[in-house]
Amino acid sequence: MAKPKAKLKRKISKLKKKIKGLKAELNASTSIPAVSPLAPPSGFPVLPEISGVTFAAGAAGVKYQGRDDVMLAHIAAGSAVAGVFTRSATRSGPVLDCQTKLAALQKTDTVADAMGIVVNSGNSNAFTGKFGDASVEFVSASAAKVLKTSPENILTSSTGVIGEPLPHDKIIAVLDDLSANLSSANGAAAAGAIMTTDTFAKGATTSVEIDGKTVQIAGFAKGSGMIAPDMATMLVYIFTDAAVTSAALQHMISAENQRTFNAITVDSDTSTSDTLLAFATGAAGNTQIIGADSVDGQVLATALHDVMRELAHLVVKDGEGATKFIEVKVTGAVSDDSAQTVALAIANSPLVKTAAAGEDPNWGRVVMAVGKSGEPADRDKISIHFGDILVAENGWVSPTYTEDAGVAYMKNQDLTISTDLGMGKGTAQVWTCDLTHGYITINADYRS
């Protein structure tokens, strides 16, 4: 029986609708959003200009085309410097070079001559053997020349593919131009040039009063997962005009790093290139801080903490495939270290992270993660909150808990999972994101 044309047309319209639905579903299951849904709606912050620090960014074509991939920074003579680095046994040539140079630069309270930073994206110069070490030397020598300082004062970072020779000539070729364009207003451009698989540039800033002077702190970071697909690295650069010795600054940065960048995890994998460098020019004019524990030292440390925590959160929020930002709090552990181990066991658990992705208030997986951490815990003393909702206590689900409340809570974009172990006074707080199809798509479906 022949169908009337109108009927056929309705059928076509119906089929087209179905195709649209299927396409949307397929897209939702495997697509990667251009920008993380957790990116701050306000965009990159306005970074204050830090007196004594200038930046330039440019396109060297290391790997990416049509975008900036090298940043140069100049830090005035008389500044303090501090850094923390990956503890990976296979850390890259640039990291080893930074560690050696930093030890020498920190022998005096501040560095007599100007310092420079060169960062490239697109190639991490990691696992590139002796050739990679030579590349660091070439770049340092050339940057020293254009910045009119010594190669020992040049700190370099590289981020991108592992195991390919760094085309250092391309980087060296743009240094003259970059040095001609150095400006204290170029922080945002510098933050953009160091991105690899980041979906947004990450910046943070604050200011505090120290010794009657206004002290500015500005920083930027890159990182999208502890290590992105073939793209090693979390890189962080922080600048302040505070007057502080290198030793005191190092003390603050090391301590705050534990509570910020060492308290985030995307996939438990560790980059071979993680680098955090901090510089203090002293231009604010406060009396030089020589002790991290002095009143002024504590004020500066707290301000550094704020900037570092904000940057750490932004790295998690750009976690590969992330759709949820998760704060994991642990209290009542036998010590702070024990609490941190438990918190990281929860935050790194694929089953906790997939439960978050599926908006499943699966507190059993939290119990499981506590158990596997190897830290002292007693089944019958654990209590678990999702947000303000008491989920489990006394070794079992709480009598006040309802699955409806749990399910409703898990729909939030920002989640807090709190676990009290009831054993002691140790506390910790770490941050992570969920584990989604997007993570698999980025890391498995992607071919370098």
Place this chain on the structure above:
Amino acid sequence: MAKPKAKLKRKISKLKKKIKGLKAELNASTSIPAVSPLAPPSGFPVLPEISGVTFAAGAAGVKYQGRDDVMLAHIAAGSAVAGVFTRSATRSGPVLDCQTKLAALQKTDTVADAMGIVVNSGNSNAFTGKFGDASVEFVSASAAKVLKTSPENILTSSTGVIGEPLPHDKIIAVLDDLSANLSSANGAAAAGAIMTTDTFAKGATTSVEIDGKTVQIAGFAKGSGMIAPDMATMLVYIFTDAAVTSAALQHMISAENQRTFNAITVDSDTSTSDTLLAFATGAAGNTQIIGADSVDGQVLATALHDVMRELAHLVVKDGEGATKFIEVKVTGAVSDDSAQTVALAIANSPLVKTAAAGEDPNWGRVVMAVGKSGEPADRDKISIHFGDILVAENGWVSPTYTEDAGVAYMKNQDLTISTDLGMGKGTAQVWTCDLTHGYITINADYRS
């Protein structure tokens, strides 16, 4: 302009084809195969009957409907027993109960009276507080009655959802029937009853000559990931007719467990209920083995190893979403322990596992995982093989390596990643699977 009907029909046929294609694509991206693609094509093996051991399986409706979910086993008086358990700090009531009972049962060379095993699937009786402990007691008492032995001789396991009260009455209600149907031929049915999200039942067997007698070993296991969605647990039961003391059997099981079940990982998460129990009836008639290091002891240990390794591999091959079986070998470490830590760092790395899923010969991620393990390693001494292909050496990609060879190798279903650290003589071998969209679908999209 009106379209002729034939044209409209062609259009409909085209749209339908498109829908079929989209559905197939969507399916491939998120579907879970009914049976793991890594399941052995030969199916469940024919298990030999072990004299002195009988099984029965039945449907109690603990959670699942229309399938067996309880198994009962009876082990003849005069048998030896051994076990290993999860080290989780939040282990379940049944595990704690087994550990207590086992310590008492092992006080003599063999157990004077009959022993029994009761295992249910559908509910893990984990994180169920004092109520859960009581459930274990009720089940043990009832099983002891039907098996005409003491409750202290009944070992129980539960596997399934965490944090829900075990409906022990349902289990107790079927015990009479089960005891009436005990048979040495029911091993396969027992293996089926203990499955949760397993996509296939897992069995293994071997036989050896000891002291002029043929000794049989048969075992079965369940597990699909270290912990499946809401379904805790890897459970393993091994039976032999060898004559051996409980102490010697325990020594063998503990040692071989390190090289088999403790050498596999699906997602690094640890169950609150992992249990391995081994029983030896002595019916083979060999002179009782009293030392694990004796010649006969070593023969039995090797045979136990073969069965345990086979079962461990089957658990990995049923890993959630698994499409590749990966052997990770580490040599040249400073010690065997160090090698094991490095091997597990590689096997647990989400980036290594997603690279395998994407058939990406991404050796940089292996270098990263070695680096993050925290074990002694030297970038310039590491060499990496994918199968027989030398990929990296002397701190860099091997001059003989071609990306084409690497890509071709990664298309295999069984992969071997070998890393030599060049530091010492420590070796280790662990097994894992890849990390795919299937894992996310099972664990995130699934709602309990």
